[in-house]
Amino acid sequence: MLFDSTVRKELARSFGATLVVILTIVLTMMLIRTLGLAANGAVAPQDVVLLLGYTALGQLPMMLALSLFIATVISLGRMYRDSEMAIWFSSGVGLARFVRPVLRAGSPVLLVVGLLALLVWPWGNQKTTELRVAYEQRSDLSRVAPGSFQSSADGSRVFFIERAGNETEPGVGRNVFLLARSQARESVTTARAGRIETEGDDRLLVLDTGHRSEQNNETGEHARLSFEHLRMLVDPGKARVTDVAPPKAMTTTALLNDPQPRNQAELTWRLGLLFGAANLVLLGIGLSASNPRRASNWNLLFALLAFVVYYNLINLSQAWVAAGRLGMGAALVGLHGMAFGVALMLIWWRDHATSIPRPGAARRPAEAAGAKA
Secondary structure, eight states: OHHHHHHHHHHHHHHHHHHHHHHHHHHHHHHHHHHHHHHTTSSOGGGHHHHHHHHHHHHHHHHHHHHHHHHHHHHHHHHHHTTHHHHHHHTTOOGGGGHHHHHHHHHHHHHHHHHIIIIIHHHHHHHHHHHHHHHHTSOTGGGOOTTSOEEOTTSSEEEEEEEEOOTTSTTEEEEEEEEEEOSSEEEEEEEEEEEEEEETTEEEEEEEEEEEEEEETTTOOEEEEEEEEEEEEEEOSOOOOOOSOOGGGSOHHHHHHSOOHHHHHHHHHHHHHHHHHHHHHHHHHHHTOOOTTOSOOOHHHHHHHHHHHHHHHHHHHHHHHHTTSSOHHHHHHHHHHHHHHHHHHHHHHHHHTTTSOOTTTTHHHHHHHHHHO
């Protein structure tokens, strides 16, 4: 009982500190990336915080798995360096005895990883997709900002407004410029003022006091006219909504009901997060062994390398299943079964390394006795 509680407390303390550090680093990187997307016009600036939250929820399973893995290596590694492991080993407690308390302490984290991967991950991706699609399909006129050129969604029109209207004339833009291009015609329209009007599902741009120059690209004819009021259709109808969701935005139940290769690949990745987190805990028990007499400790570096390789293999198995080169069952059993076997073999080797006789070790006492004689 004392043994189990000691291991659990040590692991919980290390897990909390490691998770805080990893969350800080990853969230900072995500914030920089999201701000870059907003600056490039891929997402709405007012949705940056919301998009960051959805992205963080999607990446949380991997952060939890990495934190638990590193906490296992650090906790048991400290016990090796402080000679606590020597005390436990001399008391008859082997390294395999640490599997039960470590898994019991990490079981809540593994449960959260499974729930996040199977339930929260698709929900977060769905919300992220909806935000991006809504921003990409927003009105062409809503893209316009005073003092900057802005093209329409299809690139056929370029808008420019020198300044927005004042408080007495809300919704009115001053000194409007509009360049419209098609395969047959190209027109340039300038106006003193412009505003937006809605008729049913259509949105109209109403220009006041301006000029329009139009050129026929096929015949080369030019036409120029002046107007007091000009009404132009700029947003015909409502924006199209994407009906087919990507696999990462589909629920786990929907993926199971539609066993296409790409859906099975997504299932392989989600289940791989859970199986990978459990295998990494076992692998961390074996990788934590160190010699307290050595000043250098490479265990944490090897652990990080093992994490990177393992999760790259999970992504590779997802790609193979999506391409039809491997079945979902074969990918899960092959990759994670092999990792499970490697973790158990490493623990067994650490437990029996001291009891396995080395070549020539049995001859050394005899040689010493002969030398004395």
